[in-house]
Amino acid sequence: MLAMVLVLMMSAALTGCGGSSKETAAGGAEKPITIALSPWPGWYMWYLVEQQGLFEKHGVNVELKWFPVYSDSLQALATGKVDANSQTLSDTLAPVSKGIGLKAVLVNDNSNGGDAIVAKPGIQSVKDLAGKTVATELGTVDHLLLLTALEQSGMKESDVNFVNMTVNDAGPAFITGKTDASVLWEPFQTKAVTEGKGKVLFSSKDTPGLIPDLLVFRDSVVKNRKEDVQHIVDAWFEGLEYFKTHPDEAIKLLAEKAETTPEEFKLGLDSVKLFTKEENVQAFGKQEDYSSLAFTAKKTADFLQELDMISSIKDFDAIFDSSFVTGQ
Numbered sequence: 001m002l003a004m005v006l007v008l009m010m011s012a013a014l015t016g017c018g019g020s021s022k023e024t025a026a027g028g029a030e031k032p033i034t035i036a037l038s039p040w041p042g043w044y045m046w047y048l049v050e051q052q053g054l055f056e057k058h059g060v061n062v063e064l065k066w067f068p069v070y071s072d073s074l075q076a077l078a079t080g081k082v083d084a085n086s087q088t089l090s091d092t093l094a095p096v097s098k099g100i101g102l103k104a105v106l107v108n109d110n111s112n113g114g115d116a117i118v119a120k121p122g123i124q125s126v127k128d129l130a131g132k133t134v135a136t137e138l139g140t141v142d143h144l145l146l147l148t149a150l151e152q153s154g155m156k157e158s159d160v161n162f163v164n165m166t167v168n169d170a171g172p173a174f175i176t177g178k179t180d181a182s183v184l185w186e187p188f189q190t191k192a193v194t195e196g197k198g199k200v201l202f203s204s205k206d207t208p209g210l211i212p213d214l215l216v217f218r219d220s221v222v223k224n225r226k227e228d229v230q231h232i233v234d235a236w237f238e239g240l241e242y243f244k245t246h247p248d249e250a251i252k253l254l255a256e257k258a259e260t261t262p263e264e265f266k267l268g269l270d271s272v273k274l275f276t277k278e279e280n281v282q283a284f285g286k287q288e289d290y291s292s293l294a295f296t297a298k299k300t301a302d303f304l305q306e307l308d309m310i311s312s313i314k315d316f317d318a319i320f321d322s323s324f325v326t327g328q
Contacts, residue, residue, distance in 0.1 A: 032063040033221065033228055036073040036085040041186065041268040042109035042213055043086040044254045049239035051253060058238075060231035077102070077216065084217040084232075089293065090141050090300045092216050096319055097301075097310040101219030104293065105324045106233050107275040107283045111185070111211035114271035115142050116203035117149055118174060118192040119181035126153040126202055129181055135163040135170040136183035139309045141211045142167060144300065146183045148210065149202040174198060186268045209290030212283065213272070222321060233324040237277050277325055284322035293320055 037043040046064055049055065055062040065082055067073035077085035078095045086108060096102055123129060126149050136142045147157060165173060171188035173179045175196035184192055192198045204211050215236070222229055243250045248262075255265035275283065283293050290296050297316045304310040313319075322328075 030061055032061040033084065033225065033232065034063045034065050034082040035215070035232070036065045036067055036076055036082040038067045038070040038073045038086070039187075039258070040070075040086070040213065040272075041114065041265070042272045042274060044257055044265075045108070045236070045239055045243065045274070046086070047257045048243060048250050048254060049235050052239060052242055054235040054238050054242075055232070058231040058235045060228045060235065062232060062235075077218065080218060083221045084215060087214060087216055088141055089212045089214055089297055090144065090304070092214065092319065093297065093301050093304060093313065094310050097313050102216050102319065103219050103222045103321045104214040104216045104319055105222065105229060105321050106215040106236060107280050107293070108213045108215060108236075109272040109274045110209060110213065111141075111204035112208070112271060112273040113200075113203045113205040114189070114268070115145050115183070115185045115211055116189050117146060117181055117183050117201045118189060118196070118198040119201045121197060121199055123180060123199075123201065126150065127155065129160050129201075130155065131159075131161065132180035133161045133163055133178075134181045134183065135165040135173055135179045137166050137170070138164040139304060139307050140167070141300075142183040142185060144303050145202070145204060145207065145210065147303065148207055171196075186271055189271075190267065207290065208273075209283075209292075209296055212293060212296060230324050240274060240276070243274075280325040281322070284320055284325060 035046065037046050050062070050064055065076070067076065073082070073085050074087060074091055076082045077087070078100055089104070092102055092104060117126070117134075119129065123132065129150075134146065136146055150156060150159065163179065167184055167188055170179065170182040171184050171192050174182040174192045181201065182192060189200075193200065215233075217229060251262045251266050251269070255262040258265050282291060285292055286294065288295055290299075294316050297319060301310060301313055301316070305312065
């Protein structure tokens with residue numbers, strides 16, 4: 001799925017801009033809140049919100065900024081070049097550990113099969129990966145997914161021949177037979193299955209809540225433009241309602257934005273679980289399992305700290321602001 005922010009980026013980010021306030025643009029109009037997004041099925045929904053005029057309906061000026069390379073959107077948020085970004089929980093932890101103030105205000109979706117271990121047809125189970133070459137990118141959510149699958153099968157990373165490779169490279173490596181298995185996110189996963197004659201051994205569908213995708217703001221924006229942030233969250237939920245009542249029309253629009261066919265886009269969208277307001281309230285709650293963002297953050301932070309990819313985080317609760325989904 002989505003690549004982890006490199007810790008080396010964070011030193012530059014610390015000197016970045018402090019975020020937005022109620023500034024005005026030329027002509028006296030209020031500056032738009034900029035929301036970054038990149039290729040992931042659930043995040044294309046922002047275009048539906050925009051196309052249906054829901055930002056304007058809720059009285060908020062928003063500019064969507066497209067980043068073809070996901071890691072560029074992470075750096076843009078960390079350095080204050082955008083006000084908010086659509087990003088994974090795991091990719092939020094590195095900048096927070098370096099003192100960059102970020103707030104997650106909304107769960108867009110959870111990966112629900114969109115990240116998976118794809119293996120050669122002869123490999124029947126995770127246990128069959130013992131001694132086999134398995135590729136994915138070190139420190140990413142897909143690396144975490146691999147370790148989770150191995151642990152559930154009573155195995156460790158040392159039981160496989162792990163190869164550190166970007167997901168962009170791990171997919172083609174599997175298709176050309178250079179790896180026995182690769183851990184991939186969409187659309188690389190589907191290509192590996194179809195073009196590489198692979199099979200899914202284990203996916204994020206087997207670990208609900210492990211990979212949440214969030215709307216994350218600069219902390220200063222949340223403080224200075226709280227009403228606007230609320231309007232954005234309200235517009236998102238209204239966009240989801242529109243999607244439910246006009247699925248064919250919405251998928252056609254989103255497929256055009258993704259430059260793919262409606263059939264292919266729907267296939268990708270089926271690999272994520274879009275979160276309702278009620279599911280958001282639960283995610284911001286205090287459960288001792290992966291249905292809770294705070295629990296998932298702690299588990300993910302442990303994983304990243306073992307890899308020396310982040311420093312310690314003292315207050316996980318400070319990352320999350322539930323008020324925009326609970327209304328409190």
